[in-house]
Amino acid sequence: MKLSKKIFLGSIAGILILGAGFSVSQQLKSTPITAATTSNNNTLKLVHGAYVYNKKGRRLKKYCGSWSNTHLRKGTNVQYSGTIQPIEKDSKQYYLLNDDNYNQSWLPYKKIKGKYYYSIGHGGYINAANVNEIDGQPL
Incomplete structure (x- = not known):
């Protein structure tokens, strides 16, 4: 495989990983807020x-x-x-x-x-x- 294809596939994989990381972190931040309002x-x-x-x-x-x-x-x-x-x-x-x-x-x-x-x-x-x-x- 050519070097340009490796760089291209690596950058796409990096973008997908970063995109998944942002969506997970946003979900984790919203869950405890709803739990804290009903805790008492x-x-x-x-x-x-x-x-x-x-x-x-x-x-x-x-x-x-x-x-x-x-x-x-x-x-x-x-x-x-x-x-x-x-x-x-x-x-x-x-x-x-x-x-x-x-x-x-x-x-x-x-x-x-x-x-x-x-x-x-x-x-x-x-x-x-x-x-x-x-x-x-x-x-």
Whole structure:
């Protein structure tokens, strides 16, 4: 192959690679902005990877019609079902660390086979020990 053809093909390959790089970087910048706006609205943030369980404490093989929904990765935000309720001070429950030390609150959870689980709706539960934040407030 002639040198001019090699240079021409190399420049086309370079342009294609740079074009793909710009489109990927633009997509990555737009995704976290949408996730950040919904992070404080009924969400649990995971500190460890978590599996989805049923009301009997058994791991689900499918959740919401998919196998991939049964394992949730560290750092993901998951929608929960229920409402945050006030509790007494110095309670033995998982509670939210608010700035106000006198008014503490908690998200009700369910005890199944000696472990505590938060309900995420559609018959799914997540182990409470895997949750780091609720609505942006640490546990």
